[in-house]
Amino acid sequence: MSTTVLAPPRDTGGPPAPADRVGRLRRKVLDNLTAYGFLCAALVVFALFSWYPIVRGVLLSFQQVNFITDPEWVGWQNFQTLFADPLFGIAWRNTLLFTGLALVIGFAIPFAVAVVLNELRHAKPYFRIVVYLPVMLPPVVVAILWKWFYDPGPGLFNSALRLFGLPELSWLDDTGTSMISLVIVATWASMGSATLIYLAALATIPGELYEAAELDGANVWQRLRHVTIPQTRFVLLVMMLMQIVATMQVFTEPYIMTGGGPEDSTVTLLLLLYRYAFVYNDFGTASALSLLLFVVLGAFSALYLRLTRTRS
């Protein structure tokens, strides 16, 4: 690749003459030809595997399809089917509950772990690996492993509770504990990545800030509150946004571990979407649900980014 490809665009200033403008455009295109060539492959892949399916999904939301005859336009009927389904409201409630719990547990714990790891003077790399290890396990393996942990009979947790003479829990089999049990699994499985990102952010905080705070008599909590959190605020906000978007699409844990039960207490939006598409063979309603989720997450992301920018 020639170095000119990476050269910044040249700006001579002042309004160019039309002939100049064409010439400059031509030169710019030629300068960046190699880059466009590389970009082209990515664009084709995105168009084929991402943008076209999105557009197709939007169209499917207003159609009834059997993949044999031409799609039939049905207006808002798929959305009406969805709104009439009692599970629609339940799935939203469950998904928001999962997201809320995941924010409380899954957001706070990795940050706390990162702060503690950052303070370690010995064996830091070892603990970093230990925290990151679960991320390397496939999600399905994690879910199956935790199913055994949660087994109300010979499972790990109830065996431990029995050992200490504590009352046993039904974990996944109880509507009161099923969702939080799933959140714990999701947090355990994914906290390694978040912890590493927080650690990287903590490493960028200048040591002088802590020294100055200590000289001013700040205790640990005050240093955390007035130095650490403000200095990592941007990373925290970005991670929170990513976590909300990701947790609202929770699927693997309820699909493998509870199937949405007991009594619909873990039916999430993506699980409902999966059922419509692949169990009931109703791709129109499934697409309508995915469109609603897409709009809500899109609006939420845009709002949050705007807030972040304003505050910055």
Added chain:
Amino acid sequence: MSTGIQRRTLALALAAGLTVAACGSGDDGGGESAGGKITITVNGQPAKSQPFERKVFDADVAAFEKEHPEIDIEPREGFMDPTTFAAKLAGGQLEDVFYVYLTDPANLIARRQAADISDFVKDVPHYEEIQPELRDIFTDDQGKIYGLPTANYSMGLLYNRTLFTQAGLDPNTPPTTWDEVREAARKITALGNNTQGLAELSRNNQGGWHFTTWMYSVGGQVAKKDGDKWVADFNNDKGREVAETLHAMRWEDNSLGAKQLLEFEDAQKMFGAGKLGMFVGAPDNIPPLVNQFGGDYADVGLAPLPGGQGTLIGGEGYMLNPKATPDKIRAGLTWIQWKYLNPDRMESTLKSYAEQDQPIGLPTAPPNAAADVWTGELQEKQKALREKYANVPVENYQAFVDGLTELSKHIEPPNAQQVYAALDNVMQGVLTNKDADIDTLLADAESKVNQALAQVN
């Protein structure tokens, strides 16, 4: 969360898969090669991990092609997979002859995703001798036919004869009422050492499927025709009876185990390990119990479904691609009849299976050519041949065979999967909540089932 990225990737991959499929050839090809030979694709070929079954299938393809030189079979691995069905159909990749469970045809017919074979069925030998209730599953309201049943099962009660003996029960007189089941389950649970009397399923629609079976067993149903509309029919005394029995077994007797949200495989594992006394299931569970889960044919008993009123029937069949040409439909039907519904091959197939130590004598397929779909003389012939070549303890299943004739046989409700999803909740409620309000559970499920049935109406 990193799993979030994986989930999104999965969703994207699914969507992309559909799209690519939609952009695919969209063409089944003419299927007619030089010399007027018809080529058809068929699924149902067993996986390489089942070498015996695969060898039999491939040998059958070769034998069929020799007998029918005008037809070329392209076998494909696999059976019905709802997660890929639509993508295959959209992309023109669905086989000309494809396998279905008996829960599938109603929806496929309603969505026009199977070929109308009414004009061709008259040429299928012995079609009229297939059990009418099985033929009905592939027939719509106008009498049009869309497929052929090739095997069926009736639900019964599988029980562990060794545990029965250890618990002081007679393994030759299995329970015939739910009260007797309850009593037997109590005694088996009392053996201790994590032994469980009965297991019931409650997730991924299997709970609803079993609740439906229980309803049939006590003379109830889960859906009925009210005029020309389907409505739920389990929020009544029969439904309460079933739910209360299950609740009492779980919470009063503790004979249903602490771990719930089970699926079939969970029950099979416990049974194979000798830790489970009974579970509701069909005879086709017996070979996997022995071959995959470490059970023993001598330990497995099979009784008719307790309750004495009725049982649920299911099974499998084949349908044809809606894009298939008339020539392909004719060739496809010829294959299905030759391979799966062929009385002339009954004895030779049974004999070859027996010679290779495959289980013969179970009240079910395999082998497919001797599947339990017939009526009249063919049914008698099949029974006699099965007895002749039996190599499993048939006396262990005699109660099931004898009792089955007394039970009325019911097919699954319309829109079965959605109905079962709603009924899963009733099972989960009574099995996971000691303070379950059964009336509320039934009423909530009724409203959901009515909504599911409204789509059929």
